[in-house]
Amino acid sequence: MLKKIRGLFMPILIGGVMIGGIFILFSGGNGAGNGPSQSPSLANVIVPELSLLAQQGEELFNVNCAACHGDNAGGTDNGPALVHDIYNPGHHPDQAFVRAAITGVRAHHWGFGNMPPVEGITQEEVLVIARYVRELQQANGIATLPHDMQ
Numbered sequence: 001m002l003k004k005i006r007g008l009f010m011p012i013l014i015g016g017v018m019i020g021g022i023f024i025l026f027s028g029g030n031g032a033g034n035g036p037s038q039s040p041s042l043a044n045v046i047v048p049e050l051s052l053l054a055q056q057g058e059e060l061f062n063v064n065c066a067a068c069h070g071d072n073a074g075g076t077d078n079g080p081a082l083v084h085d086i087y088n089p090g091h092h093p094d095q096a097f098v099r100a101a102i103t104g105v106r107a108h109h110w111g112f113g114n115m116p117p118v119e120g121i122t123q124e125e126v127l128v129i130a131r132y133v134r135e136l137q138q139a140n141g142i143a144t145l146p147h148d149m150q
């Protein structure tokens with residue numbers, strides 16, 4: 001009898017410890033911006049003098065994107081800074097912005113979760129937003145790099 005219980009109990013115990021460990025691992029990765037896998041929140045994005053188009057983009061961005069991507073695309077706890085090397089035009093061209101906004105994004109770079117599609121946004125509006133983000137990127141020294149992710 002005792003043997004039988006132990007035979008059942010041990011795998012459950014070991015399984016429980018393993019699941020617990022995995023849970024801790026994953027919830028650690030979702031912490032509020034302090035792990036190396038998190039996109040750094042850029043509190044002080046340099047904001048250049050924006051072109052007229054980029055000013056329109058800023059307005060659209062503030063309504064549709066800033067809740068997650070932050071003021072001046074500097075990031076929040078809900079989404080990454082777009083003023084970040086990884087989003088340079090070589091790795092994420094404007095079409096990636098259109099795709100992200102229209103169809104959403106499955107989490108793959110960070111631990112923020114998925115980006116849902118942005119309701120009611122048009123391709124033209126996203127391209128104007130992209131103009132705004134590009135001018136911010138440029139002012140913050142983010143240059144076009146070839147797409148060389150593994």
Ligand code: HEC
Nearest residue numbers: 064065068079097100101107108109110112113114115118
């Ligand atoms: C509800 C939160 C939320 C909103 C609103 C949001 N995003 Fe995102 N976005 C995210 C998250 C989270 C990611 C990161 C996904 C990942 O892990 O790579 C992301 C990623 C992206 C990416 C990178 C796509 C890729 O291919 O890796 C772009 C570009 C982007 N967002 C643009 C926008 C634009 C433009 C808007 C507004 C029109 C917007 N987002 C609104 C949460 C949001």
